[in-house]
Amino acid sequence: MPLPTPFHSRTAACCTSQSWQEWSGYLAANSYQMEHIQEYIAVRTGSALFDVSPLYKYHLRGRDAARLLDRVVTRDVSKCRTGQVIYTAWCDDDGKIIDDGTLARVGEDFFRLTAAIPTLDWLQQNALAMQVEIEDVSPDYGALALQGPTSRALLQSLVEGDISDLGYFRIVDEKIAGVPLRISRTGFTGDLGYELFVEAEHAETLWDALLEHGLDYQMRPAGLQALDMARIEAGLVQLDADFTSTRQTIFDAQRNTPYELGLGWTVKLGKDFFVGQEALRAEKARGPALQTVGIVIDLAGVESAYSKFGMPLHLPYTSWNEATPIYSDGDRRNQVGKATSGTWSPILKQYVAMTRLKPQNAALGSRVYIEQSIEGKRFAVPAQVVAMPFFDPPRKRGDANTPNTPGNSGGSA
């Protein structure tokens, strides 16, 4: 039976829809209200509060902490300064991705790693003969993601100190309502936002403080359906939606490398040895077999498919994560890849999807066809390859003076 997160007494009270799902052994709300759209809108307009406590969290302390991490992850940990956070992937010996997450350097010899799957044994295996203490602190901390244009102002109104100049991918220790917490300017929505890590015993106090002032900042609790729409717009891949961990499959067909997932930028081949380095170097030289790109699906094409049934255009109400064929031709003869996640983007007024395609079909502006099933009949709907992220507002990285509107800039052909 799934466990309650440290915020459960509070999230349960808000979750009038009773729509829960299991996430890493915990109960997580799909949406708090019967309809998730307002929760999505809050991410882009006010702010949304996500309970992300089910993330796995590890503390690594000791003289060799940095050395261990540099051996495991693809980014260059020596470049990560105290107070900084980096996003990174980690792979097996074949360069196939195990997981991705954020790595925060809390102190010179103190790191915090988040992960989507259990990672303790992988870290321990790699730490042989190193002076490092690895602790799975997952159940000890609650985590909230406060995401959206008003998140900075809301947090600033609550913290004892000043977080208004906390930079993108930086952390700071703060207090809210007398409760200590670690604030990280990171998130999974592609918007201005923060993640708040709090000791489990203080979780409810933190939640209550945020909710009490939330309405003044157009904040509302939000569930996984809203989060999935936002992260697709942000072009962020997700384990078990867009890829499978090599450690959780026995089939090669389900394994991918960071290069294939659009995470090549996290692979620092030039650093000292890390797991998978050899294989990744070879792959880079030969070029990856697949590329991750965005597509914008032609609405007129969807509309015309529906009109064959005398029906008006219908757009998917929630995001989807089912692998969907992509073809180079409208007759569905030549399959060139698959879409892994898609959503109607209310903010962009575009129907977008994340895809993995053969490189020769993945050039920006290319025309491809996505299979859409309507009333059980299959259609090939035209789409255009575009850059990701689809949605990338300046406020995501900007400071307090960054203008908030229109902010709808994103990928284009």
Added chain:
Amino acid sequence: MQNYDAIVVGGGHNGLTCAAYLAKAGRKTLVLERRHQVGGAAVTEEIHPDFRYTMCSYVVSLLRPEVIQELELAKHGLHLIPYETSFCPMENGDSFASYPDAASSREELLRHSKHDAEAMPRFSNMMYDMAFAVKPILGAVPPDPAYPGLRGLRTLKDLGKHIQGLGTDRFHQLSKIMTMSVSDFLDEWFESPIIKALMGLNGIIGTKLGPKSPGTAYVLLHHYMGELDGAFTAWGWQRGGTGGVSDAIASAARSHGAEIRVNSPVAQVLVENGKAVGVVMENGDEIRAKTVVSGADPRVTFRKLVEEKELPDDFVAAIDRFKFRGSSGKVNLSLDTLPEFPSMRDPGLIRGMTEICPSMDYLERAYDDANYGGFSKRPYMDIVIPSTIDPTMAPPGKHVMSIFVQYAGYDMPEYGDHNQQREAFGNAVVDTLSEFAPNLKDIILHRQVLTPWDLEQEIGLSEGNIFLGELTLDQLFFFRPAPGWADYRTPIRNYYQCGSGTHPGGGITAGPGRLAALEILRAGK
């Protein structure tokens, strides 16, 4: 002296849309706006410091999806937030609410009427069906049935075929909607007065008709034709108010090379040999162009901007007969905190729409009050508090309230001069609303009141009609604004019309602006 391909007189949302399409097609286009900012009746203004009012129009739904796509408005700042709920306080202290999901809606309906709870899904399906049936009409250039021409014949044939395809039942239903009063129409479906009131109020918006006047059922349907993200009948809020829609369209127009000048009132359209050749500004400057397009309403377009001698007599008579009869006003409030409605059973409803409309009889009485020139003593109000969902409207913890009010007369001399009329009208609104939200008077920091007369003075809407001419059947489709001249042309060559006074009519649709531009381009101008 500069030369343009096209000059658009009036930077309302339709004028801007027309300009955007013309510029996109490569025409050298100039928009001339009288006021200090574009948008016409779709404007956001900071009248009280730090509080922004969506001054006139306040919700968005009828905006044509093809305009959003073709002008890439999302890229230019269009940011729509759907409204989820309606809340309708009753005089007995109870209330009725509608929700976006079937389960919550049914639960609330059952509290008021088991019969209506069952009728509602069938009614919604029927209205959806009707909206779908008339939808093709919205996107078509109205032909003149008397002299349709080849293309008009094709349109008529397509529509005829479409209407035939509806089948007998739908056709009968559609005929009823076209002719009945909204009150009679809803009596056929529902029994609960509060449910009928909430369903029926869209039948009277913007018209000087009561819910028991024939023809109002169609106005209800007109409001059902809104779409948001492929969902019919969804209403939304634009981040930053409806001025944000205008700004997005203006940004799209500029991106295609259109030039937009504010503080640039046009005095007259220059006509030489029956042909429009440019405009004369109020400061006397002349600007020449191959085509002139008016985004103003039909009265301004034909009775102010051009001389009577340029137009045929029967056309002038038709324009003079075109009904404006503004019947709605607007009150915008800055609030120190949120109003409290004791009858609100679910606090989240404060983020949705609030309707002061407890019954059809209340509406009809409100109409009676205004029928002889005054305003409703207890008016119908459509209220939103955008600051609960949009951080750009008010400082944290403070709020703005937008109150659409009906009915109000254009001139109400029994209350004194226009300043006194405005105050009396504003007081009636606040007094009535206070009956339902008792803390209201204590939290008002600033109040802006706009009567139909004010809408005419401020925005230039003749008689303060928000739709630039009433949306009644005798003024729609090929009658809008005059028989024979519904295809955006005018009796003056190279002079076009693109405002809401043309098909498909009022509301933030951008439909007239787009269709007019396509006609102009089709004519090779």
